[in-house]
Amino acid sequence: MSEIYEQQGWAMPEPASLRGLGVIDRLCSLSLLSKVSLSFIAIHLLATILFTVSGYRLKTAADDKVINTRLTSTVQALPMVIGDDYLRELLSDGPFDEQRYRSMLLLLDEYAQKAGVDSIYVLVRRQGHTRFVMDSASVTKIEAGLYGKHLAVYESGPPELDRVFQSRHNAFAEYRDEFGSFRSLFSPLAGPQGVDLVLGADVTLKEIEAERLACLLLFLGIGLATFLLGLLVGLPLARAFIAPLRNLSQAARQIASGDYRLNLPTGRDELGTLSYAIGRMSDVIASRELRISQLAFEDPLTGLPNRTRFVMDVDQLLEEGYRRGPELSVAIFDIRDVKRINSLYGYADGNLLLQGVAQRLAAVLGEGEILARLPSDGFALLLRCDEEACLARLVRTLDVPFSLGGHHRVRVDARLGLARFPSHGRQVQDLLCHAEAALDSARNLARTHVFYDPEQERRRQQMMALLDDFDGAIAAGELRVFLQPKAALGSGRVDAAEALVRWQHPCLGLLAPGAFLPIIEHNGKICALSLWLLRECMQLARAYANSRAVRISVNLSVQDLESPAFPKKVEALLQQTGARAEHICLEITESSAMHNPDQALASLSQLRRLGFALSIDDFGTGHSSLAYLSRLPVDELKIDRSFIAQLHRPEQQEIVRAIVQLGLIMNLRLVAEGVEHPDACDVLERFGCHEVQGYLIAKPMPVADFFAWLAACGGHWRPGHGLTHDLA
Numbered sequence: 001m002s003e004i005y006e007q008q009g010w011a012m013p014e015p016a017s018l019r020g021l022g023v024i025d026r027l028c029s030l031s032l033l034s035k036v037s038l039s040f041i042a043i044h045l046l047a048t049i050l051f052t053v054s055g056y057r058l059k060t061a062a063d064d065k066v067i068n069t070r071l072t073s074t075v076q077a078l079p080m081v082i083g084d085d086y087l088r089e090l091l092s093d094g095p096f097d098e099q100r101y102r103s104m105l106l107l108l109d110e111y112a113q114k115a116g117v118d119s120i121y122v123l124v125r126r127q128g129h130t131r132f133v134m135d136s137a138s139v140t141k142i143e144a145g146l147y148g149k150h151l152a153v154y155e156s157g158p159p160e161l162d163r164v165f166q167s168r169h170n171a172f173a174e175y176r177d178e179f180g181s182f183r184s185l186f187s188p189l190a191g192p193q194g195v196d197l198v199l200g201a202d203v204t205l206k207e208i209e210a211e212r213l214a215c216l217l218l219f220l221g222i223g224l225a226t227f228l229l230g231l232l233v234g235l236p237l238a239r240a241f242i243a244p245l246r247n248l249s250q251a252a253r254q255i256a257s258g259d260y261r262l263n264l265p266t267g268r269d270e271l272g273t274l275s276y277a278i279g280r281m282s283d284v285i286a287s288r289e290l291r292i293s294q295l296a297f298e299d300p301l302t303g304l305p306n307r308t309r310f311v312m313d314v315d316q317l318l319e320e321g322y323r324r325g326p327e328l329s330v331a332i333f334d335i336r337d338v339k340r341i342n343s344l345y346g347y348a349d350g351n352l353l354l355q356g357v358a359q360r361l362a363a364v365l366g367e368g369e370i371l372a373r374l375p376s377d378g379f380a381l382l383l384r385c386d387e388e389a390c391l392a393r394l395v396r397t398l399d400v401p402f403s404l405g406g407h408h409r410v411r412v413d414a415r416l417g418l419a420r421f422p423s424h425g426r427q428v429q430d431l432l433c434h435a436e437a438a439l440d441s442a443r444n445l446a447r448t449h450v451f452y453d454p455e456q457e458r459r460r461q462q463m464m465a466l467l468d469d470f471d472g473a474i475a476a477g478e479l480r481v482f483l484q485p486k487a488a489l490g491s492g493r494v495d496a497a498e499a500l501v502r503w504q505h506p507c508l509g510l511l512a513p514g515a516f517l518p519i520i521e522h523n524g525k526i527c528a529l530s531l532w533l534l535r536e537c538m539q540l541a542r543a544y545a546n547s548r549a550v551r552i553s554v555n556l557s558v559q560d561l562e563s564p565a566f567p568k569k570v571e572a573l574l575q576q577t578g579a580r581a582e583h584i585c586l587e588i589t590e591s592s593a594m595h596n597p598d599q600a601l602a603s604l605s606q607l608r609r610l611g612f613a614l615s616i617d618d619f620g621t622g623h624s625s626l627a628y629l630s631r632l633p634v635d636e637l638k639i640d641r642s643f644i645a646q647l648h649r650p651e652q653q654e655i656v657r658a659i660v661q662l663g664l665i666m667n668l669r670l671v672a673e674g675v676e677h678p679d680a681c682d683v684l685e686r687f688g689c690h691e692v693q694g695y696l697i698a699k700p701m702p703v704a705d706f707f708a709w710l711a712a713c714g715g716h717w718r719p720g721h722g723l724t725h726d727l728a
Contacts, residue, residue, distance in 0.1 A: 048224070056216050062308065063208055064183075065429045068172060071185035071201045072430070074115040077461040078199050079189065081111055082122070082134075083507040087191055090133050090150065091124065101134070101150065103506050107469065108136035112201070114468050118182070121148055123157075123198045124191075125165050130154045133197065161186050164198055174205070181205045299373035301351055302358040307432075310372035310380050314428045317368075317382070318421070328421045329386040330431035331449075332439050333361065333394070337412045338377035341404070349404040353412065360397045366390075380432065386418060391449050415442040416449035424452045463519040469505065470520055474532050478504045481536050482700035483552070485710070486671060486693045487717040489685040494710060494717055496551040496585070498693065499537050500700045501529065526557040531569060538579035540703060545583065548710055553585040553615060558592040562599050567606035574610065581611030585636065589618045590629075601631060608633040615671070619659065630666065637663040639689070641674025647683055660687045 079087075086104065112120045122133040132148030141147050148154060154161075160173035164186040174183045182202045191197040297309035305313065314330070335357055342350040354377065361379060362371050370382040383390065394416065401409040417439025419431045434452040437460065442450040473479055479501055486496040503511040520526055537552045544550060560566050574581060586607060592600070604614055615636035616629070639659055646652040656672075663670045672684050675694035684692060697717050701709060 052216070052220055052222075058308070065311070065427075067183055067203050067208070068185070068427075069429050069433060070116050071172075071183070071203060072187075073433070073461075074112070074117050074120060074201045075185055075187045075199045076458075077115075077465055078120060078122075078201075081108070081465045081507070086507050087122070087133070087197075091191065100506065102142055104134060105137040105142060105147065106139065107506065108134065109138050109141075110472070111465065111468060112136045115201075116203075117201045118204045120199070120201045123154060123161070123200060124151075125196065125198075126151070130157055130161060130165070130198075158184070161198065161200075164188055165196065168196070181209070183208075302355055302373050304358055304362075304379075305370070305372040307372060307374055307380065310370060310382075311428045311432075313370055314382050317370075318428075327386075327423075329383045329418045330421065330428065330435050331381040331383055331386075331416055331418045332374070332432070332435045333379040333381060334415045334417070334439055334443075335377050335379075335412055336415065337410065341410060345404065345408055349408065352404045353402055353410065356402045357398065357412065361394065364393055364397050380435075383418075386420065386451075391416060391418075395448050414448070415439055417442050417452070418449060419452040424454070463516075466505075466511075466516050467519050467523055467525075470503075470516065470525065473503060473505075474528065478506065479529075479532065480504055480510075481533065481540070481703055483550075483703060483706040484693060484700040485698050485706070485717065486553075486691045487697045488691050489681060489689060492716045492718050494697075494713070494715055495549070496553065496691065497706065498553040498555075498587070499533060501533055502700075521557055521559070524559065526559050527563060527566065530554070530556055530560050531573065534570060534584070535573050535577060537584060538573060538577040541583035542577060542579045544707065545580070548707065548715065549583065550710070551583055551585055551613070553587050555587045555589075555617065556592070558589075558595045561588060561592055561603045562596050564599070564603070567603055567610070570607065570612075571610055582613065585613040585615050587615040587617040587638070590616055591618075604633055617673075634668065636669040636671060637666075638671045638673050638693075641694070644672050644674045644680055644684075644694075645676075647680045653683060656684070657687050660684075660689055664688055 082104070090101075108120055112118065119136050121135040123130055124133050125131070131151045131153055134150065135148035137147035156177040158173045158175035160171040164171045165188070168188045170185065170187045172183065172185055174181070176182070182204055184200055184202045187199045189197045189199050297306060297312075298304070299306045318328075335354070338350050338353060341353050354373075358371070358373065358379070361381070365371055365381075366384060368384050372380045374380055381394075395414060398412050398414055401411045403409050417435045417437070419425060419434035419438060421431060424434050425431045434457070437457050438450045438452040440460075441453070441456060442448070480503070482500045482502050483497040484500060485494045486498065487494050501513060501517075503516055505511050517526070517529075520529060534554055537554050541550070541552055573579075588600070588604070594600075608614055613636065614632070614634040615638055616632070616634050617638045618640045619637050637659075639656060643652060643656050643659070647656060660670050669691070670689045671691040671693060672680070672689050673693045675681060675684070675692040675696045677696065681692055681696070698709060
């Protein structure tokens, strides 16, 4: 046989050299079934590894974006938390209040915890070194000295920090020091007097790295499970279809050995069988990978992309050239009725509603626009047109009622919050966050759509910072009681005053009620403030009961009246302070009494039985019914300042006259608030009003100043003897 090969000019390898390739010998000695099985295992193992790596990379990228967003929002609100005045004090060369400085460190530490970061700090560049202006620190760290002290050198800063001072651009950094590994954001800020500062925030990576390791193990576990499942499915298929190929394998060995006397089969059927088997195994792998991809990137209810896929797709579009194209907008479409449908008709009808909304929105999208489902009852959209006509088109698509299961027809109410690229952000996550903020504004303003307003967001963050600070304001003794006197018309006797609250904020100074009461009431914390103010006023009433007894009026909120437990808490305060209820008048607004009439009437009746006087504040602005007002156990009616401000107009005088006559008919004490001109006193006295309150008499004063003023005027006010205090 070798002679035949040599005649043809072919060189045959020596058997000894083939035997020297031990691995090849072993592979060649395997059966065809074993070879196909090994090939299948190798391909399947490679697919499993690729799945594990891609899943872990997606988890890491998602973590980074969440962390970056958290760091960015924290740093953006930091200047409002600290305040320019206090920064100016810390940057000056003179001495500063160490106690106030430590209070600010504790405040920053509390803010950092609520913002979800580990530490926040302010840095300055002086004498060639990066130095701390201030650093967040807990009580334990302050006592142990484990924080960046004022103007101490920051020695372990990463290289990115120096570049931020030089380039004046934001930078993220990951670094490790003696305290652990961190991801940080450094953001430049033009501070007071032109000083260049850098604001920093850190997130420790210890827990995140542990989560990533757990995620990696999870993906490895899923990959191993699917790998074993694939073996169980694939190997029986290989055995079933490999038998017809054994003749081919035997024939190939005979050819290699030079035995040409074998009648070879055509091989057509066997090769087709082999191709079919390999195709079947590939289909199993592809089907499994497709299902995994669907679970990771697709909403199972609507079939739309989920939030993760939306972020990836929009990122890719921006990178592929949309940055130079028309202005894009990211929108969040919120469906308000899904929870109501779920509670009334069940989750099946709620799901039908979401599917119907998804179909309608998808039908009106333009070219290049993207629709995705968010985890809540909303949708995310990438729009290429944000003109009024385009937005109206989106909203109108939901005007036609939805038929749910053929039994119910419902009309939905939707809101749209939008953020423009690039003016409102250059990253998809930032645009989504800003669109969410705009959606909150749309809900509050009851508008169909609202665009993100950076200034409004700045104010919102400032209010949220105040809300966080308020949690400790009562315990820290930062709230103050101010009193504004009421004077009797005719005699001028002052035997009543209204209690108003002020907040002595450690950083922002003395705050008037309008700066913090709305956000506190909106977030359900007003009851704690009402109880604190009642306690303070009860103690005042008892302290001055034997000298200059003054009836003190305290305002109650809607939430106070709607709480069935509130009267019991007030009764407990009476017992604790030893005050007499007749020295306190509780004021409620007309609109709060009408918010939940039955509960308001029940609460007011209980308070009246305790002996409190009751007053309706801001009368004339709440559109309440006379029949309902006549049922309330009230003693006093306060005419709203909006009527008194226009009292010089004849038609306004007639309205005030009618209100006074109504109060007299109901046998109520009449008080006019907002009085600023002596002529108003003459008109009100002529109509029969009993008392006046306003800047003409005096502005609100601290308690000590009020009683000093009361003593100076002998308990009587006369025109021309009003006191205008510095704070309104």
